[in-house]
Amino acid sequence: MIRYFSSNFSHLILLIGIFIMIIPVWLIFASSTHTASIINTQGLQFFLGDKFLENYTKVLLYEGGFFKEITALKMFLNSFLMATGVAFLSVISSLMTAYVLVYFRVKYATLLFWIIFITILVPLELRIFPTYSVMSTLNLVNSYWGLIIPISASAIATLFFRQFYKTIPDELLESAKLDGANTWRFFIDFLVPLSKTMIVAMFIFMFVFGYNQYLWPILVTSSEQYWTVVMGLKMMSGSIVNKFAFVIMSMIPPVLIIIVLQKYFIKGIFQDK
Amino acid sequence: MSFLELKKVTKIYPNGTKAVHETSMNVENGEFMVFVGPSGCGKSTLLRMIAGLEDITEGNINLDGILINKVDPSERDVAMVFQNYALYPHMNVYNNLAYGLKNRGISKEDIEKKVNEAAKLLQISEYLQRKPSMLSGGQRQRVAMGRAIVRSPKIFLFDEPLSNLDAKLRIQMRLEIKKLQQKVGVTSIFVTHDQVEAMTLADRLAVINNGLIEQLGTPIEIYNNPKSMFVAGFIGSPQMNFLEGELKNKTLTSEGFEINNVTSDFNGPVILGIRPEHMSQTDKGLINLSVDLVEQLGSDNLIYGEIKNKKDFCFRCPGSQIIKKGSKLSLNINDNNYYVFDKSNGNRVN
Numbered sequence: 195m196i197r198y199f200s201s202n203f204s205h206l207i208l209l210i211g212i213f214i215m216i217i218p219v220w221l222i223f224a225s226s227t228h229t230a231s232i233i234n235t236q237g238l239q240f241f242l243g244d245k246f247l248e249n250y251t252k253v254l255l256y257e258g259g260f261f262k263e264i265t266a267l268k269m270f271l272n273s274f275l276m277a278t279g280v281a282f283l284s285v286i287s288s289l290m291t292a293y294v295l296v297y298f299r300v301k302y303a304t305l306l307f308w309i310i311f312i313t314i315l316v317p318l319e320l321r322i323f324p325t326y327s328v329m330s331t332l333n334l335v336n337s338y339w340g341l342i343i344p345i346s347a348s349a350i351a352t353l354f355f356r357q358f359y360k361t362i363p364d365e366l367l368e369s370a371k372l373d374g375a376n377t378w379r380f381f382i383d384f385l386v387p388l389s390k391t392m393i394v395a396m397f398i399f400m401f402v403f404g405y406n407q408y409l410w411p412i413l414v415t416s417s418e419q420y421w422t423v424v425m426g427l428k429m430m431s432g433s434i435v436n437k438f439a440f441v442i443m444s445m446i447p448p449v450l451i452i453i454v455l456q457k458y459f460i461k462g463i464f465q466d467k
Numbered sequence: 468m469s470f471l472e473l474k475k476v477t478k479i480y481p482n483g484t485k486a487v488h489e490t491s492m493n494v495e496n497g498e499f500m501v502f503v504g505p506s507g508c509g510k511s512t513l514l515r516m517i518a519g520l521e522d523i524t525e526g527n528i529n530l531d532g533i534l535i536n537k538v539d540p541s542e543r544d545v546a547m548v549f550q551n552y553a554l555y556p557h558m559n560v561y562n563n564l565a566y567g568l569k570n571r572g573i574s575k576e577d578i579e580k581k582v583n584e585a586a587k588l589l590q591i592s593e594y595l596q597r598k599p600s601m602l603s604g605g606q607r608q609r610v611a612m613g614r615a616i617v618r619s620p621k622i623f624l625f626d627e628p629l630s631n632l633d634a635k636l637r638i639q640m641r642l643e644i645k646k647l648q649q650k651v652g653v654t655s656i657f658v659t660h661d662q663v664e665a666m667t668l669a670d671r672l673a674v675i676n677n678g679l680i681e682q683l684g685t686p687i688e689i690y691n692n693p694k695s696m697f698v699a700g701f702i703g704s705p706q707m708n709f710l711e712g713e714l715k716n717k718t719l720t721s722e723g724f725e726i727n728n729v730t731s732d733f734n735g736p737v738i739l740g741i742r743p744e745h746m747s748q749t750d751k752g753l754i755n756l757s758v759d760l761v762e763q764l765g766s767d768n769l770i771y772g773e774i775k776n777k778k779d780f781c782f783r784c785p786g787s788q789i790i791k792k793g794s795k796l797s798l799n800i801n802d803n804n805y806y807v808f809d810k811s812n813g814n815r816v817n
Contacts, residue, residue: 363551375566
């Protein structure tokens with residue numbers, strides 16, 4: 195009885211939480227399907243209107259910016275490239291960094307790790323000047339690489355992989371050695387499959403991180419060609435319903451990534467159990 | 468020339484700990500050698516040096532006529548079974564067995580044939596598609612052995628592989644390992660701290676203490692003829708009784724009794740060792756035991772009691788004999804089956 199009550203009660207709390215988070219999003223979505231005059235005169239709408247198709251196609255094909263060089267579709271492509279690039283590079287670099295730190299005979303490996311870890315305290319905003327100057331010297335301003343590289347090394351992901359590798363028993367390495375696995379094979383055949391779950395989790399995390407970047411893309415791109423979705427949110431002009439529609443659409447890629455990869459994430463967890 | 472030769476092998480860890488001292492021994496082809504000793508005696512280090520998982524500080528190891536000191540573990544052609552099995556958790560049983568073969572560039576058909584043969588031998592054919600996490604302890608143990616067998620290596624190395632199993636399974640697997648080794652005929656080295664395992668498995672036994680081989684020989688040789696007090700105390704269950712005494716002109720005085728005509732010219736303080744199973748009850752025996760505790764094992768009884776100043780003296784008698792707590796027993800040593808050790812260094816003197 196108590197169990198029944200407490201499970202119902204916790205469900206109630208969860209439902210309240212979900213409502214608090216979903217209602218603002220729903221308000222924007224419902225409002226984005228009306229005409230601008232309704233929003234301007236009657237405020238935010240709770241029920242759906244009939245201008246869904248019209249408003250959303252307009253946004254997708256809308257040519258923004260001063261030179262009208264960018265469309266919303268292109269912004270989505272830019273954001274997707276940037277977020278995927280950041281996620282891929284940071285997962286690969288932190289996987290390998292952790293591998294070296296844990297399995298190679300590196301002198302002062304722990305100290306090196308903590309130096310890497312301290313970089314968490316130095317966010318991009320603090321080192322934006324030198325970073326920009328490096329990118330500019332490398333001729334990477336106004337390019338996808340310029341958007342991606344400076345934020346594609348993650349100390350947190352390195353920390354997660356390192357702690358995970360430390361839990362893998364030494365016998366596994368020794369056994370693999372006797373089975374003829376060299377340094378590279380051990381990484382590919384053992385560590386990568388064993389950390390699959392964590393790789394997916396870190397990929398999601400870094401994808402969203404890359405997607406949400408605002409300040410760095412503004413600084414490193416001057417050409418409208420490289421506008422990302424988050425930049426577009428600020429720079430886009432037009433009526434209020436179009437802005438709402440764009441806000442809703444900008445949420446789709448990260449949500450989609452989580453939904454698609456969640457399957458593997460859960461599968462990974464259950465396989466190990 | 469022997470199959471495996473260790474010449475003055477020494478291991479000193481970077482922090483200065485000396486784990487193995489100038490150990491030399493030979494293992495013949497097809498032999499089952501067991502390293503036995505207490506925890507931290509260096510037996511595992513010695514095994515790991517043969518496998519190539521530890522560097523050799525000094526000395527040489529020859530396997531099948533080749534000096535392997537600097538040979539990479541993957542190229543030594545040795546297989547090892549670990550205490551926690553070290554199965555590959557993300558691969559199914561088939562791939563666990565096949566992985567080492569794949570790395571050696573063996574063709575797919577040959578791999579399949581070899582894996583199936585090994586699986587059949589170990590009766591794990593029906594689990595080939597399962598992940599290690601879905602297997603019981605005994606099945607995992609078999610997979611670990613399968614992984615060693617499938618490669619047909621020059622030598623099997625076992626690092627306390629039975630210590631994670633429950634008592635009943637341990638005895639069963641012990642038997643299976645012995646049978647399997649006889650069937651496959653591969654030279655094997657087995658490390659254990661369990662003297663029963665050591666006695667039952669070994670063709671020859673190396674008793675190791677503090678990084679030194681105390682004695683090397685067949686189990687029965689070592690049981691009948693221990694060279695030192697350490698070996699005598701370590702081999703045999705229940706443990707040998709040790710009594711303090713004095714040896715003078717071939718007469719040994721200890722705890723209220725005397726033994727004459729001891730075959731030794733040693734004079735001075737000694738330790739007398741008597742195995743619990745080497746005594747029997749008589750009317751007027753040497754040793755008078757007042758019984759404190761009786762352990763009834765069914766086939767045998769273990770009687771613990773006091774003789775003069777020595778507590779927990781153990782005597783073993785058939786289970787049919789009924790002995791009550793508090794009674795007094797008179798015991799004789801059978802056929803002069805006693806051992807005399809120099810008290811100062813523990814060496815055997817008779």
